[in-house]
Amino acid sequence: MDRGFLTELIRAAIESIRINKLRAFLTTLGIIIGVTTVIAVVSVIIGVQKKVTDTFSSIGADVIYIQKYPWVMGARRKWWEIRKRKDITFTEYNALKKYSTTIKYIAPEMHSRVSLKRGNKKVEAVEITGTTHILPKINQQYVETGRFLSEDDVRYRKNVCVIGTDVAENLFPEENPVGQYLKIAGNKFLVIGILEKKGNIFGQSMDNVAVIPYTTYQKIFGSRRSITIVALAENKDEAIEEIRWILRHVRKVPEGKPDDFSINTSDALIKQWNELTRSIFLVMIVVASVALIVGGIGIMNIMLVSVTERTREIGIRKAIGAKKKEILVQFLIEAVIVSLGGGIIGILLGFLLAKLSSIFANLPFAMPIWLVLLGFLFSSLVGVFFGFYPAKKAAELNPVEALRYE
Amino acid sequence: MNKRKNRDLIKLKGIKKVYHLGQVDVHALRGVDLVVKKGDFIAIMGPSGSGKSTLMHIMGCLDTPTDGTYILDGMEVHNLDEDNLAEIRKKKIGFVFQNFYLLPRVSTEYNVALPMIYNRVPYGERKEKALKLLEKVGLSHRIHHLPSELSGGERQRVAIARALANDPDIIFADEPTGNLDTKMGAEIMEIFKGLHKDGKTIVMVTHERYIAEYAERIIHIKDGKIEDEEEL
Ligand SMILES: Nc1ncnc2c1ncn2[C@@H]1O[C@H](COP(=O)(O)OP(=O)(O)OP(=O)(O)O)[C@@H](O)[C@H]1O
Ligand SMILES: [Mg+2]
Numbered sequence: 316m317d318r319g320f321l322t323e324l325i326r327a328a329i330e331s332i333r334i335n336k337l338r339a340f341l342t343t344l345g346i347i348i349g350v351t352t353v354i355a356v357v358s359v360i361i362g363v364q365k366k367v368t369d370t371f372s373s374i375g376a377d378v379i380y381i382q383k384y385p386w387v388m389g390a391r392r393k394w395w396e397i398r399k400r401k402d403i404t405f406t407e408y409n410a411l412k413k414y415s416t417t418i419k420y421i422a423p424e425m426h427s428r429v430s431l432k433r434g435n436k437k438v439e440a441v442e443i444t445g446t447t448h449i450l451p452k453i454n455q456q457y458v459e460t461g462r463f464l465s466e467d468d469v470r471y472r473k474n475v476c477v478i479g480t481d482v483a484e485n486l487f488p489e490e491n492p493v494g495q496y497l498k499i500a501g502n503k504f505l506v507i508g509i510l511e512k513k514g515n516i517f518g519q520s521m522d523n524v525a526v527i528p529y530t531t532y533q534k535i536f537g538s539r540r541s542i543t544i545v546a547l548a549e550n551k552d553e554a555i556e557e558i559r560w561i562l563r564h565v566r567k568v569p570e571g572k573p574d575d576f577s578i579n580t581s582d583a584l585i586k587q588w589n590e591l592t593r594s595i596f597l598v599m600i601v602v603a604s605v606a607l608i609v610g611g612i613g614i615m616n617i618m619l620v621s622v623t624e625r626t627r628e629i630g631i632r633k634a635i636g637a638k639k640k641e642i643l644v645q646f647l648i649e650a651v652i653v654s655l656g657g658g659i660i661g662i663l664l665g666f667l668l669a670k671l672s673s674i675f676a677n678l679p680f681a682m683p684i685w686l687v688l689l690g691f692l693f694s695s696l697v698g699v700f701f702g703f704y705p706a707k708k709a710a711e712l713n714p715v716e717a718l719r720y721e
Numbered sequence: 722m723n724k725r726k727n728r729d730l731i732k733l734k735g736i737k738k739v740y741h742l743g744q745v746d747v748h749a750l751r752g753v754d755l756v757v758k759k760g761d762f763i764a765i766m767g768p769s770g771s772g773k774s775t776l777m778h779i780m781g782c783l784d785t786p787t788d789g790t791y792i793l794d795g796m797e798v799h800n801l802d803e804d805n806l807a808e809i810r811k812k813k814i815g816f817v818f819q820n821f822y823l824l825p826r827v828s829t830e831y832n833v834a835l836p837m838i839y840n841r842v843p844y845g846e847r848k849e850k851a852l853k854l855l856e857k858v859g860l861s862h863r864i865h866h867l868p869s870e871l872s873g874g875e876r877q878r879v880a881i882a883r884a885l886a887n888d889p890d891i892i893f894a895d896e897p898t899g900n901l902d903t904k905m906g907a908e909i910m911e912i913f914k915g916l917h918k919d920g921k922t923i924v925m926v927t928h929e930r931y932i933a934e935y936a937e938r939i940i941h942i943k944d945g946k947i948e949d950e951e952e953l
Contacts, residue, residue: 319841319843320839323838334826627822631822631823632839633783633807634783634810635811635836636808636810636811636839636887637811638803638807638808638839639803639804713784714784715783
């Protein structure tokens with residue numbers, strides 16, 4: 316079929332839709348819902364994905380966290396057994412330091428949330444980390460001004476601290492904090508450095524922090540609680556195997572019993588995230604397909620009505636020489652235009668919905684071109700698929716009977 | 722009158738048409754033999770239900786006979802499938818019906834251009850042709866009107882212009898004046914007379930004697946058979 320002819324068929328289809336605008340619009344509701352769902356959900360998932368990827372990279376994709384509790388509950392593990400686990404202590408830290416051949420850097424981490432004071436200024440809920448001078452090599456967060464903890468600071472339990480930018484801004488709004496003093500849990504600390512700004516993750520500032528030597532931390536906060544050991548290795552998987560082996564020995568885990576400690580990496584989080592997205596996708600696919608099928612049946616219905624109403628017209632077209640295929644294409648075009656119209660409305664609504672949720676949930680907004688094309692593709696496929704039967708019916712009408720139809 | 726009409730355009734032999742209505746068989750045509758030569762103007766008359774329209778539909782390739790042979794312009798057409806028949810209708814045949822059968826929502830001009838659209842005539846050419854044909858039937862002042870805005874006689878003239886769009890060999894007209902008053906009917910018949918003079922072959926069904934007398938030959942049909950032929 317040449318272009319001029321197709322243009323005429325498209326004109327005829329548009330003409331016929333125009334006459335029943337409202338009917339055509341109501342028919343497309345299912346398609347609108349289906350396409351809106353797909354566009355909005357996929358866009359939001361892509362936005363969240365971006366956010367999560369950023370978060371993971373801030374956790375450190377290659378950092379190994381050795382902790383008492385897992386980040387992600389496996390299906391096999393029972394929480395009451397995990398609750399009974401022994402704490403992770405410096406015994407484990409020292410053993411790993413001594414025996415591991417694969418770990419490049421290793422550091423302990425102890426955490427508390429306390430308020431920091433300077434004169435009459437105060438910052439609440441600052442995350443205090445007790446660690447060693449090695450930590451920046453592992454988490455890649457370096458000081459911006461001043462210096463980080465030194466080996467001597469740790470060895471001599473010095474009351475020195477490195478602070479995050481939030482703490483610096485709140486306690487030292489006008490001066491350079493380095494060389495000044497502040498109070499942590501009533502103890503006087505010398506500020507030796509300021510950490511690079513990290514920004515927000517999931518709406519929470521990562522810069523309301525202070526880092527002190529772990530030895531000093533133990534002096535002030537005691538050493539009863541389980542510690543976190545962070546490590547960096549050339550080969551993560553190899554290192555994890557070795558760490559397991561060493562820890563099982565140190566903690567005397569009997570053969571055949573499961574580990575009584577957790578080796579956490581961002582892999583597990585990514586895996587859980589992927590499972591979550593997969594189930595969201597599944598729900599979306601179900602909702603969207605139901606809507607598209609309902610929409611498609613709507614289109615089939617309206618097209619059957621249209622064919623019946625226009626039996627006479629079909630007869631006339633046939634009498635003057637229209638072939639079956641030409642009638643078929645005319646009605647297919649009509650079905651596709653109706654469903655594509657619904658698809659376009661759905662794309663716009665989905666775009667709007669995604670934009671709104673990205674604003675309210677403070678997520679990055681994403682609307683890749685392939686997603687828009689997917690919307691177009693889906694809606695036109697629905698039109699072709701569900702429009703085919705009515706169009707075929709029109710094409711198969713007997714010319715004489717169609718002409719005689721009242 | 723032009724007497725070069727020796728070529729057989731339509732040759733029907735033993736044409737039968739049976740409709741199956743539930744248990745009953747309706748014999749609409751019971752063996753029709755008919756020859757139409759190029760340039761003929763034939764009127765078919767007969768009582769209601771005698772099979773005139775059925776015969777015309779078969780001759781016009783809108784329908785196929787149950788039995789018999791039909792040779793149109795030297796080609797066997799009684800066994801052709803729908804699309805091949807459509808091709809023949811498009812190229813060789815023009816129809817005029819009692820009820821006009823115009824597309825209601827498009828202009829006069831578009832109605833006339835429609836057969837040319839299916840014949841893939843380019844836009845400019847078909848526009849020009851449509852205007853020329855409308856002028857020929859005296860409607861050049863009505864090209865943008867919808868059929869509902871025209872009188873019956875005007876509508877039938879649009880239908881005639883449309884029937885001529887692809888320069889057919891034959892025009893089939895099924896009671897073209899059946900819905901028109903005497904004056905309008907006469908106007909329509911003058912157009913047919915002109916077409917015949919220009920060499921078009923015309924087969925027309927009518928109930929009215931005075932309408933039939935515009936033709937050169939009247940075929941009388943009864944109970945699905947040709948009963949009588951009269952030369953005028
Ligand atoms: N599709 C059909 N199914 C069954 N019977 C039919 C069909 N079409 C026509 N007939 C029958 O065939 C016979 C001939 O019909 P046809 O329409 O050819 O008559 P006609 O001579 O044109 O009559 P009229 O003058 O009323 O138009 C009639 O008895 C009619 O009822
Ligand atoms: Mg009839």
